[in-house]
Amino acid sequence: MxxxxxxxxxxxxxxxxxxxxxxxxxxxxxxxxxxxxxxxxxxxxxxxxxxxxxxxxxxxxxxxxxxxxxxxxxxxxxxxxxxxxxxxxxxxxxxxxxxxxxxxxxxxxxxxxxxxxxxxxxxxxxxxxxxxxxxxxxxxxxxxxxxxxxxxxxxxxxxxxxxxxxxxxxxxxxxQTVEPRSLSQYPKALLLIVLAILKVVWLSAWLANTWADPVFANPQQYHALDALLGLLAYTWQLYLNFSGYTDLVTGLALLLGFQLPPNFRAPYLATNLRHFWSRWHISLSTWIRDYLYIPLGGSRQGFTRTQINLMIALVLSGLWHGASGNFLIWGAVHGAGMVLLNLGDRLWGRDRVAARLPILANTATFLFVALAWIFFRSPSLDQSLLFLQTLVTHFDQALQFNSPLYLLLMWLALRSYPLIARACDGLLHHIARLPWGLQPLLLAPLAWAGLFLSPAGIPGFIYAGF
Structure with a gap:
């Protein structure tokens, strides 16, 4: 159930x-x-x-x-x-x-x-x-x-x-509260549950069925751009699935009168890896910071030791996600990226590229994170290497998808995220002004649309296995 x-x-x-x-x-x-x-x-x-x-x-x-x-x-x-x-x-x-x-x-x-x-x-x-x-x-x-x-x-x-x-x-x-709990955030809870349906049941499942799953099942039969499209589809699938389930459980907790901590803050808008990890799976990244990185010494013992502590923390973060070499590599890739970022900050100034060229920095960070997801998604190291090989060598095959158009649309979706967030805030504002009995009726068409457009079956929660 x-x-x-x-x-x-x-x-x-x-x-x-x-x-x-x-x-x-x-x-x-x-x-x-x-x-x-x-x-x-x-x-x-x-x-x-x-x-x-x-x-x-x-x-x-x-x-x-x-x-x-x-x-x-x-x-x-x-x-x-x-x-x-x-x-x-x-x-x-x-x-x-x-x-x-x-x-x-x-x-x-x-x-x-x-x-x-x-x-x-x-x-x-x-x-x-x-x-x-x-x-x-x-x-x-x-x-x-x-x-x-x-x-x-x-x-x-x-x-x-x-x-x-x-x-x-x-x-x-x-x-342990002795004060009666309240349903003061009832409108927000309803909106989060509807957003979960749209993200998980519709968009995440559609991206998986249309591009991500077919491409990862056999990457070598695709053109490099098709493989890139499949990779970016999985990048969005993972975010929509995980953040959608977070929206769902946060909404359920609010309906019980409990507040859960935030877990995402537009992570794919990050302009470098430091920003990404402050926005992605926030409850895990801050847990690793407070209970692993800082006890190891954090940044208190010099620049070199700081990078070692950072690498240890991110490699163990990878191991937490799964008991396989691929997850260790995924954590090491992020650790190496953070070390290189810190070296660049030391040479040229902290967040210099992000401040001067934010769109370029965001696009580069998004692609780096997406490439690292290859090790996260592939069942083995050999499959990961085959996928990487496809991205750099397979330019002779015929395109099976209209990949250039869809890649452009994915980039535009990335850039339009702030508009979507503001639209959700505006919708929540209007819902909260209605009588509580009418609020579900206003959101019901959105939920129905998500269910109607979704592929058959109920998608699983990717992070449940971790």
Whole structure:
């Protein structure tokens, strides 16, 4: 039962009735939301709910240890156990293959057996949530919270699968409030849900079916411009899919009276990679900055060490996305790009090109990000290299798409994004002025159009696998 299914929509609407009937008792609402989260995971697979429950109890035990014995050792042990849980479920096969290959290369027999392990859905997101909680308890930003509150924080169903990554110090106070929650952002919630339908069900799925999936399935049969069109189609597909699901879960959370952190801010309008990472998957990039890059030393230990810390952070960011060499390369490409950007800033001044030639800088950044997505999307390194080869050598094949026209349209779409954003803000302003009962009626035609124009089937959430 996915978030965009009719079954979920009906169940969610029915859930809102008892939820808001208990408006004067946020504690009862919390219990209802907690039960809904575990029911949602158990409906997907009972294993997912069981693992989350056991993991939550373990995190609470670690937090108790940190509070009773607040030392760096207790924090390190607690964080190691949290990350070890993620590593076992998500990276066992990756490290097993790497270790066995190394042993074979040294003339030793491989000894780590193959074990079929199904990674629980959302494990990466709730692991990051738990790290935030443990660090916040150690820093005394928040006290140890009741187990039920922690369980809701880790298992809050709008964000347990799709993110964004919540911070304990920001989200737990929303859980522990004694004031009645409100639907003050009801118009925004409705608009976000409709935007999610337009982005995910229509545009993202259409780009995938029309260009991205066919080209990535067999890049060598296409002209270089067709391959570039397929690549840019995937670049937009990924953004629309991920930001659309973020819009959806943010809207669902608002309908429950909760505020989630922003996760995107027009990332493809960035004029360099630094700007891009301040706009793309913001909850992840700031998490990596605060819990990995800064603890490594950040920029406090000289220029060279700063670049090393930056490279480590982005390579590990790539590894977080998936246990494969391709994701490591994707992270390393972004790390190398950031290092080169910092070198350029040191030689010629910070953001000099971005300030003088913003359109050129934006186009170059967009193309760099798109080329890096090749390693993100391709199933193997060999497939990635074949795609790159197609882009630079395949100019003799006949064009199968009207690629020059569509490439121009994609660039114009990139440049027109601020106009689209302002149009959405204007629409929200007008919706908010209507009686609440009429607001869904105004947005219904947009939702219907998205569903009518969409390809058959309900597209999955790309980032759910991470």
């Amino acid at each position: 996915g978030f965009l299914s009719l079954e979920f929509a009906g169940a969610f609407v029915l859930f809102l009735v008892p939820y808001w009937a208990c408006r004067r008792s946020p504690g009862v609402q919390n219990l209802l939301a907690l039960a809904a989260g575990y029911f949602f995971l158990a409906n997907l697979h009972p294993w997912f709910a069981l693992i989350l429950g056991l993991y939550t109890a373990g995190v609470q035990a670690c937090a108790w240890l940190i509070q009773v014995k607040p030392s760096r050792i207790s924090l390190a042990v607690s964080l190691s156990l949290a990350v070890l849980n993620l590593a076992i479920f998500k990276y066992f096969d990756f490290f097993r293959d790497a270790i066995n290959a190394a042993l074979t290369a040294w003339g030793l027999s491989a000894w780590i057996p193959a074990i079929q392990i199904m990674a629980p859905l959302g494990i990466s997101f709730y692991t990051f949530h738990s790290v935030s909680y443990l660090v916040s308890v150690w820093r005394k930003e928040i006290p140890l919270v009741p187990l039920a509150d922690l369980a809701l924080f880790l298992g809050f169903f709008p964000s347990v699968v799709a993110g964004p990554i919540n911070r304990a110090r920001d989200f737990l106070p929303q859980i």
